[in-house]
Amino acid sequence: xxxxxxxxxxxxxxxxxxxxxxxxxxxxxxxxxxxxxxxxxxxxxxxxxxxxxxxxxxxxxxxxxxxxxxxxxxxxxxxxxxxxxxxxxxxxxxxxxxxxxxxxxxxxxxxxxxxxxxxxxxxxxxxxxxxxxxxxxxxxxxxxxxxxxxxxxxxxxxxxxxxxxxxxxxxxxxxxxxxxxxxxxxxxxxxxxxxxxxxxxxxxxxxxxxxxxxxxxxxxxxxxxxxxxxxxxxxxxxxxxxxxxxxxxxxxxxxxxxxxxxxxxxxxxxxxxxxxxxxxxxxxxxxxxxxxxxxxxxxxxxxxxxxxxxxxxxxxxxxxxxxxxxxxxxxxxxxxxxxxxxxxxxxxxxxxxxxxxxxxxxxxxxxxxxxxxxxxxxxxxxxxxxxxxxxxxxxxxxxxxxxxxxxxxxxxxxxxxxxxxxxxxxxxxxxxxxxxxxxxxxxxxxxxxxxxxxxxxxxxxxxxxxxxxxxxxxxxxxxxxxxxxxxxxxxxxxxx
Amino acid sequence: xxxxxxxxxxxxxxxxxxxxxxxxxxxxxxxxxxxxxxxxxxxxxxxxxxxxxxxxxxxxxxxxxxxxxxxxxxxxxxxxxxxxxxxxxxxxxxxxxxxxxxxxxxxxxxxxxxxxxxxxxxxxxxxxxxxxxxxxxxxxxxxxxxxxxxxxxxxxxxxxxxxxxxxxxxxxxxxxxxxxxxxxxxxxxxxxxxxxxxxxxxxxxxxxxxxxxxxxxxxxxxxxxxxxxxxxxxxxxxxxxxxxxxxxxxxxxxxxxxxxxxxxxxxxxxxxxxxxxxxxxxxxxxxxxxxxxxxxxxxxxxxxxxxxxxxxxxxxxxxxxxxxxxxxxxxxxxxxxxxxxxxxxxxxxxxxxxxxxxxxxxxxxxxxxxxxxxxxxxxxxxxxxxxxxxxxxxxxxxxxxxxxxxxxxxxxxxxxxxxxxxxxxxxxxxxxxxxxxxxxxxxxxxxxxxxxxxxxxxxxxxxxxxxxxxxxxxxxxxx
Numbered sequence: 001x002x003x004x005x006x007x008x009x010x011x012x013x014x015x016x017x018x019x020x021x022x023x024x025x026x027x028x029x030x031x032x033x034x035x036x037x038x039x040x041x042x043x044x045x046x047x048x049x050x051x052x053x054x055x056x057x058x059x060x061x062x063x064x065x066x067x068x069x070x071x072x073x074x075x076x077x078x079x080x081x082x083x084x085x086x087x088x089x090x091x092x093x094x095x096x097x098x099x100x101x102x103x104x105x106x107x108x109x110x111x112x113x114x115x116x117x118x119x120x121x122x123x124x125x126x127x128x129x130x131x132x133x134x135x136x137x138x139x140x141x142x143x144x145x146x147x148x149x150x151x152x153x154x155x156x157x158x159x160x161x162x163x164x165x166x167x168x169x170x171x172x173x174x175x176x177x178x179x180x181x182x183x184x185x186x187x188x189x190x191x192x193x194x195x196x197x198x199x200x201x202x203x204x205x206x207x208x209x210x211x212x213x214x215x216x217x218x219x220x221x222x223x224x225x226x227x228x229x230x231x232x233x234x235x236x237x238x239x240x241x242x243x244x245x246x247x248x249x250x251x252x253x254x255x256x257x258x259x260x261x262x263x264x265x266x267x268x269x270x271x272x273x274x275x276x277x278x279x280x281x282x283x284x285x286x287x288x289x290x291x292x293x294x295x296x297x298x299x300x301x302x303x304x305x306x307x308x309x310x311x312x313x314x315x316x317x318x319x320x321x322x323x324x325x326x327x328x329x330x331x332x333x334x335x336x337x338x339x340x341x342x343x344x345x346x347x348x349x350x351x352x353x354x355x356x357x358x359x360x361x362x363x364x365x366x367x368x369x370x371x372x373x374x375x376x377x378x379x380x381x382x383x384x385x386x387x388x389x390x391x392x393x394x395x396x397x398x399x400x401x402x403x404x405x406x407x408x409x410x411x412x413x414x415x416x417x418x419x420x421x422x423x424x425x426x427x428x429x430x431x432x433x434x435x436x437x438x439x440x441x442x443x444x445x446x447x448x449x450x451x452x453x454x455x456x457x458x459x460x461x462x463x464x465x466x467x468x469x470x471x472x473x474x475x476x477x478x479x480x481x482x483x484x485x486x487x488x489x490x491x492x493x494x495x496x
Numbered sequence: 497x498x499x500x501x502x503x504x505x506x507x508x509x510x511x512x513x514x515x516x517x518x519x520x521x522x523x524x525x526x527x528x529x530x531x532x533x534x535x536x537x538x539x540x541x542x543x544x545x546x547x548x549x550x551x552x553x554x555x556x557x558x559x560x561x562x563x564x565x566x567x568x569x570x571x572x573x574x575x576x577x578x579x580x581x582x583x584x585x586x587x588x589x590x591x592x593x594x595x596x597x598x599x600x601x602x603x604x605x606x607x608x609x610x611x612x613x614x615x616x617x618x619x620x621x622x623x624x625x626x627x628x629x630x631x632x633x634x635x636x637x638x639x640x641x642x643x644x645x646x647x648x649x650x651x652x653x654x655x656x657x658x659x660x661x662x663x664x665x666x667x668x669x670x671x672x673x674x675x676x677x678x679x680x681x682x683x684x685x686x687x688x689x690x691x692x693x694x695x696x697x698x699x700x701x702x703x704x705x706x707x708x709x710x711x712x713x714x715x716x717x718x719x720x721x722x723x724x725x726x727x728x729x730x731x732x733x734x735x736x737x738x739x740x741x742x743x744x745x746x747x748x749x750x751x752x753x754x755x756x757x758x759x760x761x762x763x764x765x766x767x768x769x770x771x772x773x774x775x776x777x778x779x780x781x782x783x784x785x786x787x788x789x790x791x792x793x794x795x796x797x798x799x800x801x802x803x804x805x806x807x808x809x810x811x812x813x814x815x816x817x818x819x820x821x822x823x824x825x826x827x828x829x830x831x832x833x834x835x836x837x838x839x840x841x842x843x844x845x846x847x848x849x850x851x852x853x854x855x856x857x858x859x860x861x862x863x864x865x866x867x868x869x870x871x872x873x874x875x876x877x878x879x880x881x882x883x884x885x886x887x888x889x890x891x892x893x894x895x896x897x898x899x900x901x902x903x904x905x906x907x908x909x910x911x912x913x914x915x916x917x918x919x920x921x922x923x924x925x926x927x928x929x930x931x932x933x934x935x936x937x938x939x940x941x942x943x944x945x946x947x948x949x950x951x952x953x954x955x956x957x958x959x960x961x962x963x964x965x966x967x968x969x970x971x972x973x974x975x
C-alpha cells in the first residue's frame with residue numbers, strides 16, 4: 001500500500017511539473033452536487049402468539065403487516081417501510097491530457113475525482129474513499145509501438161478492467177495488425193480500488209488480501225471490410241498463486257457490403273471450462289434505416305476467490321431485433337424487442353413457479369418540430385424472472401442555439417416484483433437545462449419530482465414523494481483553439 | 497413609359513452616331529487580292545526591322561480618293577497583347593541560319609493555309625507552324641518543350657493582363673481523369689523531356705507561376721518543380737480548386753487514413769498542413785509531426801472540418817466495442833479518454849448518462865435478468881450492496897429469516913431455480929456465508945449447490961482454495 005501511495009504521489013508530482021512545461025494539454029474540470037432521497041424497508045419480528053389472521057386469511061401483525069413464520073421458531077418476521085434517507089453527494093472531477101513534453105510521442109493522461117456525501121443519513125455509492133484515481137499513466141507512442149505505464153483501464157469483450165502496471169502495444173500498420181500485452185496489479189472489478197479496500201465489502205464478504213497479478217494479451221486485425229480481435233486475460237492471487245480467473249474471447253466485425261455488417265463474438269472461461277457470454281448480430285444501417293437482428297447469450301462471470309461460481313449460475317439465450325426509420329426529415333421512429341429463455345437450472349422447485357423466460361420491448365419516436373423544438377415519446381415494457389416494468393416517457397426540448405437548451409420531461413413507471421408483494425408505481429416530471437456560459441464553460445441543472453406508490457395488500461404499502469436536484473459545471477481548458485469535441489455518445493443529454 | 501421611350505431612343509442614336517463615324521474601316525485582304533502582288537509592300541517590317549510591320553493607311557487614298565473609290569478611314573490596329581517569343585526578323589534570321597541563306601521561305605508559308613488562294617491570310621496558320629517545327633500534334637497537345645519555341649513564360653509575357661491569362665485555353669492533358677493527382681500534373685511538370693533538362697516543364701511555365709501552385713500545394717517550398725517557377729500574381733487569374741481525391745471519399749477512410757498516412761506522409765504533405773490533423777486529433781499522433789505547419793509561401797491546403805464518421809449512427813454506442821477495442825488510435829483521433837470513462841468507469845456523479853432518467857427506479861427488472869452486464873461497470877459490493885444495505889436489504893444475521901420474498905411462502909426451500917437464474921441479483925443483498933449456512937459440506941446442512949456444467953476437477957486445479965471454503969482440506973474428487 002505504501003508503494004502504491006508513493007507511486008501515486010510521484011505521478012502527481014510529475015504531472016504537476018509536466019503541466020508547467022507541456023506544450024499541449026486539454027483539461028476538463030467538472031463539479032456537481034445532487035440532492036437525492038431513497039426509501040427501503042426495515043425488518044422486524046413479532047412473537048408467534050401475537051400474530052393474528054387477517055381478513056383474507058393470511059397471517060398479520062395486529063397493525064396489519066403480513067408476517068412470515070418459520071415452523072419451530074418462536075417469532076415471525078415482517079418488513080415495514082423504512083426511513084426516508086437523504087443523500088447529498090458532491091463531486092469534483094479533473095481529466096487531463098498532456099503532450100508536447102519535450103519528447104515527441106509522449107503523452108500523459110490523468111483522470112481522478114474527489115467526492116463526498118454532504119448528507120448525514122446515507123452514504124452515496126462511490127464517495128468512499130473520498131479521492132480516487134480513475135486513470136493516470138504516461139504513454140509513449142511511436143509509429144510501430146506504444147508503451148504505457150501507470151494506472152490504466154482496458155476494455156474489451158472480457159470486460160472493463162483496471163490495473164496498475166504497464167502495457168506494450170506493437171503495430172504492423174501495413175498489415176492492419178496490432179498486438180498488445182499488459183501486466184500489473186489488478187483492481188477490483190468495476191472500481192478504482194484494490195481488493196484490500198474495505199469499501200468493497202460493506203457486508204464483510206471475503207476478498208483477497210492483496211491485489212491479484214493480472215496479465216493479458218490483446219490482438220487485432222483490421223481491414224476496410226473486417227475487424228478481428230482476440231483477447232486473453234488471467235488473474236493470479238499473489239498470496240496463494242492460484243488462479244482468480246482465466247478467460248479468452250474473440251470478436252469479429254465483417255462489412256461485406258456498404259450498409260451491411262455482421263458483428264459477433266464469444267467468451268470462453270478456461271478456468272471453469274464453460275462458455276461465457278456471446279452474441280452475433282446482422283446489421284443494416286443507412287442514414288434513413290437501421291435494422292438489427294441478432295442473438296445473444298448472457299452468462300454470469302465470477303472470479304475464483306468467491307464461491308459463487310460453485311452455485312452454477314445458468315445463462316440465458318436471447319434473440320433480438322431493432323428497427324429505426326427516418327420516416328421524414330423531421331420524424332424518426334424506432335422499435336426494439338428481445339425475447340430470452342434461461343437454460344435449465346436443474347433445480348427442483350415443486351412448491352413455487354419461477355419464471356424462466358422473459359422479454360423486453362421498447363418503441364418510440366422523435367419529432368423535430370422546428371430547428372429549436374424537439375419532442376420525444378417512448379414506451380418500454382420488460383417482463384422476466386424476478387421483476388418486470390413498463391412505462392411511458394416523453395420530453396419536449398427547446399434549444400434555439402447550440403448555447404443553451406431546456407427540456408421538460410415526464411415518465412410513468414410500473415414495476416412489479418416476482419418474489420415479493422411489491423408493485424412500485426412512479427410518476428416523474430421535471431426540467432433540465434444547460435447553458436454554455438462561455439466558450440469553455442457549460443452549466444447544467446436538473447430538478448425533478450418523483451411520486452412513488454408502493455402498492456401491497458398489507459400495511460407495508462406506502463406512498464411518498466421527493467424532489468431531486470442536481471447542478472453541474474463543466475469547464476474545458478485547452479492549449480489549442482479547437483472546435484468542441486463531438487459527443488462520444490450522441491443520445492446522451494448534454495451535461496445532465 | 498411610352499412618353500419616355502421616343503426621346504430616349506433619339507438621345508441614344510445621337511450619341512452613337514459620332515462614335516460610329518469614328519470607327520476605322522476594315523481591310524479585307526481577299527478583296528484586294530488583285531491589287532497587291534507583294535506582302536512586304538505594306539508589311540515592310542517583316543523584312544526590315546527598322547520599318548513598321550503594318551502600313552500607316554496613308555496609301556489607301558491612292559485609290560480611295562472619293563472619286564475612283566469611296567473614301568475610307570483606316571488606321572493600323574493596336575498590336576494585341578500576346579506571349580509570343582516570335583519576331584519576324586529573328587525568325588527570318590534563324591530560318592536563314594538553319595535552312596541556308598538561300599532559303600525561299602516566304603510569308604505565305606506561315607500566313608496562308610496550304611492550298612488557299614493568294615491573300616487569304618491569317619495571323620498565323622498554327623498547323624503550318626507546328627509542321628515546320630516538327631510537332632506532330634494539335635497545338636495545345638504539343639510536347640512541353642515545344643511551347644517555349646514560340647511562347648514566353650508567363651512571367652516574361654508582361655503585356656498580358658489578368659483577363660488575358662484567365663482566358664488561356666485549357667490543354668487536353670488537363671482534362672484527364674487523373675490529372676489532379678500526383679501522378680498526373682506532377683509527372684508532367686517534372687518531365688524535363690527534350691534536348692534540355694528542365695526543372696519544370698516549360699509548358700507549365702507558359703501559363704503558370706508559383707502563386708498558382710501554392711493555391712493548393714502545402715509543400716510548395718520543398719518542391720523543386722514549383723520553386724523552379726517564377727513568381728507572378730497574374731497566375732492566380734486561372735481558377736483552381738483543391739479537390740478531394742477519390743480515396744478520401746471511400747467508406748471508412750476516416751478510420752483507415754492513419755494507416756495510409758503512416759505509410760507515406762509525403763502524399764499527405766502535398767495538401768495537408770499540421771492544422772488539418774489537429775482540427776480533429778486532440779493529441780496529434782506522430783505522423784502529424786512530419787507534416788508542415790502552415791506558413792508564408794505555403795498553400796493553406798485542405799481545410800478539414802471534424803464530422804461524424806459514417807459508422808457512427810444513432811445506435812453506434814451499442815456496437816462500438818469491437819471497433820473501439822481493435823483500433824483505439826482511430827478513436828483517439830477525435831475522442832479524449834475521459835469521454836470513454838464517462839460511461840466505462842462510473843463516478844458518484846450518477847447523472848443520466850449511459851442509463852436513462854428513470855433507470856434507478858426500473859433497475860430491478862433490468863438487473864434480475866441482466867439486460868447488460870452490470871458488473872462490467874459496477875462493483876457488486878461497493879455499488880449494489882452499499883445501497884441495498886442502507887435500504888434495509890442487507891442480509892447478514894438474517895439469512896434464514898423468512899419474509900422478504902413473501903410472494904412465495906416457500907421461497908426459501910424452493911429458491912434454487914431463481915438463484916441459478918439470477919445469482920448476480922442475489923449477491924447484491926446476500927453474501928457467501930448466507931448461502932453456506934445450508935450449502936457448506938463442513939458446517940452447513942450439506943445441500944449440494946453444484947449444478948449444470950460444474951467441473952470440479954478443473955476448478956480444483958485452478959484454485960482449490962475455493963473448494964476448501966465448503967469442503968475444508970478434504971476436497972472430494974470426482975473419482
